Amino acid sequence: MEITQFYQASFFCDLADITPKPELIIDLTKNLKEFGLIPSSASELVIGDRGVISTKPRILLTSQRKDFTIRFGENRFLIEQNNYNNEIMSVDDFVLKVKGVFGILYPIFERKGKRLSFVTSIQLDEKNDKILEENYKKILVPQSIYKKKTPYEWNTRQVTTEDFRIKDNIEKVNIITELSRAQGMLSEKIPNKKANRLILSTDINTHQGNISPRFDSEDFEKFLQQAIAQFKSLKTEYGELLK
Numbered sequence: 239m240e241i242t243q244f245y246q247a248s249f250f251c252d253l254a255d256i257t258p259k260p261e262l263i264i265d266l267t268k269n270l271k272e273f274g275l276i277p278s279s280a281s282e283l284v285i286g287d288r289g290v291i292s293t294k295p296r297i298l299l300t301s302q303r304k305d306f307t308i309r310f311g312e313n314r315f316l317i318e319q320n321n322y323n324n325e326i327m328s329v330d331d332f333v334l335k336v337k338g339v340f341g342i343l344y345p346i347f348e349r350k351g352k353r354l355s356f357v358t359s360i361q362l363d364e365k366n367d368k369i370l371e372e373n374y375k376k377i378l379v380p381q382s383i384y385k386k387k388t389p390y391e392w393n394t395r396q397v398t399t400e401d402f403r404i405k406d407n408i409e410k411v412n413i414i415t416e417l418s419r420a421q422g423m424l425s426e427k428i429p430n431k432k433a434n435r436l437i438l439s440t441d442i443n444t445h446q447g448n449i450s451p452r453f454d455s456e457d458f459e460k461f462l463q464q465a466i467a468q469f470k471s472l473k474t475e476y477g478e479l480l481k
Contacts, residue, residue: 241361243321245332248357248443249340249458250314251349251451258297266299269342273335275299275308284312308339315343329358329469333462344455351453355443356465360473362436362480370419373436373480377417390434393418399445402464404457410445411465415472438476440469 256262258279267277278300281293297310305322308315317339319332327335365373371388374380378394395416402409416439442465453461 240363241321241324242326242329243359243361244318244326244357245329246316246318246355246357247332247336247458247462248314248316248353248355249351249453250353250355251351252313253310253315253347253349254312256297256310256347258295263297265346266297269346270299270308270339273306273339274301275306276302280309282311306335308343315340329466333459333466336462337459340455340458344458350451351458352449352451353444353446354453354458354461355441356462356469357439357441357443358469359437359439361433362438362477364435367434370434370436374419376479389419391419391421400468402444402461404453404460407452409461410447412441412443412445413468413472414441414443415439417476436480438473440472442468
């Protein structure tokens with residue numbers, strides 16, 4: 239069974255002045271009531287002038303099960319849905335949830351976004367060692383000892399760019415894919431079950447070469463729609479290759 243570990247959407251903007259203040263937390267809790275979020279705060283490491291590192295309190299909103307979180311970092315809104323007891327919503331439902339949440343947040347703060355991102359990680363279907371070794375040879379060309387002794391852990395990373403259309407603008411977007419084989423403990427309803435799987439991770443984000451404030455909540459939604467389409471395409475193609 240394929241297991242999605244998390245979805246994460248980020249709207250990068252200047253939030254340095256948004257700190258845990260009682261009146262703001264009350265306002266956020268009231269406006270986001272339908273999502274059942276519990277307010278708190280968390281420390282964030284901040285690199286200041288001359289490389290001085292300090293910690294600052296930031297606003298954190300979390301669901302009762304702690305599977306859905308909104309973090310107000312110094313430089314971004316981070317909205318994350320985690321797997322809870324081997325249960326997680328579909329990626330399309332996640333985008334709808336982000337749309338609902340951010341549609342409320344954006345009018346409150348009205349901060350133009352500098353960059354946008356969507357990140358996810360999936361444990362692909364379980365396979366036996368023979369098939370996992372065949373998958374490895376489809377992705378990488380073994381060298382030296384690895385021709386005789388197939389690695390039981392490995393990782394490969396690819397990065398390229400694609401153009402997304404957001405309103406009337408063409409945005410250069412990084413498409414980052416990591417595929418790895420990893421072993422360890424898998425958090426499932428069956429306790430202490432060992433994992434020996436391929437993990438597919440994607441990070442789709444607007445290019446770092448442009449950090450001018452230009453995105454609004456509608457742009458965020460348009461970006462996520464295209465990012466999800468790209469993610470689904472990658473997942474399908476890797477799934478066909480690694481049967």
